[in-house]
Amino acid sequence: MSRPRSTPASPITTPPSTATAPVADAAAVQDFIAAGEILGSACFGCGPDVPHGLHIQRTGRDGTTAFAEFTVIPEHQGAPGLAHGGLLATAMDEILGTSAWLLGRRYVTGRLETDYLAPVPVGSLVHLRSWCKGVDGRKAYLEAEGRLGGPDGRVAVRAAALFIEVPLEHFTAKGTP
Numbered sequence: 001m002s003r004p005r006s007t008p009a010s011p012i013t014t015p016p017s018t019a020t021a022p023v024a025d026a027a028a029v030q031d032f033i034a035a036g037e038i039l040g041s042a043c044f045g046c047g048p049d050v051p052h053g054l055h056i057q058r059t060g061r062d063g064t065t066a067f068a069e070f071t072v073i074p075e076h077q078g079a080p081g082l083a084h085g086g087l088l089a090t091a092m093d094e095i096l097g098t099s100a101w102l103l104g105r106r107y108v109t110g111r112l113e114t115d116y117l118a119p120v121p122v123g124s125l126v127h128l129r130s131w132c133k134g135v136d137g138r139k140a141y142l143e144a145e146g147r148l149g150g151p152d153g154r155v156a157v158r159a160a161a162l163f164i165e166v167p168l169e170h171f172t173a174k175g176t177p
């Protein structure tokens with residue numbers, strides 16, 4: 001099935017007609033810049049203690065739209081000289097999770113759809129942006145993009161996602177590894 005180029009979203013990541021507009025939570029907004037400290041330093045996406053992690057820096061927000069950036073280092077390489085696609089999907093996941101954070105509830109990624117539109121060279125500064133399109137019960141529908149050459153540069157990667165709200169026990173309960 002061909003899809004319009006204007007959105008990467010499949011029916012699963014497209015908000016239904018029953019979805020409501022997202023509202024930024026005041027407490028989550030307050031915690032936004034400190035979120036990395038609240039979550040700890042071991043996150044592969046944003047943790048400063050992960051040697052070859054993405055070290056994504058959250059730079060700002062507007063409503064439930066989150067902004068961030070990171071630099072592609074040689075350890076992020078896939079094909080010669082270019083960022084690994086899975087690495088870029090990870091960056092999408094991180095910025096999508098950041099936008100979900102602004103909703104003030106605990107969410108995990110249920111489904112992540114990624115479109116690669118242009119190669120991302122090692123050494124690139126990637127400008128990330130994510131926004132929530134709607135909320136329907138436990139489901140949050142989000143989109144994201146990564147741009148090169150500046151915050152309003154060309155889109156190299158974009159994503160659509162379905163995040164699912166979970167209880168705190170999702171993170172504290174110990175499962176079988």
Ligand SMILES: CCCCCCCCCC(=O)SCCNC(=O)CCNC(=O)[C@H](O)C(C)(C)COP(=O)(O)OP(=O)(O)OC[C@H]1O[C@@H](n2cnc3c(N)ncnc32)[C@H](O)[C@@H]1OP(=O)(O)O
Pocket residue numbers: 012035036039045093094095096097098101107108109110111138139162164166
């Ligand atoms: C500032 C903060 C920055 C933070 C950045 C961090 C970003 C990183 C975010 C992540 O990477 S989270 C880690 C990756 N994700 C996971 O590990 C989630 C693993 N999956 C699960 O734990 C469960 O499958 C999940 C909690 C998502 C759902 O299980 P539940 O038993 O709670 O719910 P259920 O399966 O009944 O699904 C609830 C609804 O969601 C729907 N759903 C769940 N997963 C889906 C899926 N994958 N695709 C489509 N729909 C899905 C499901 O159909 C259902 O719809 P209905 O209510 O309409 O029936």
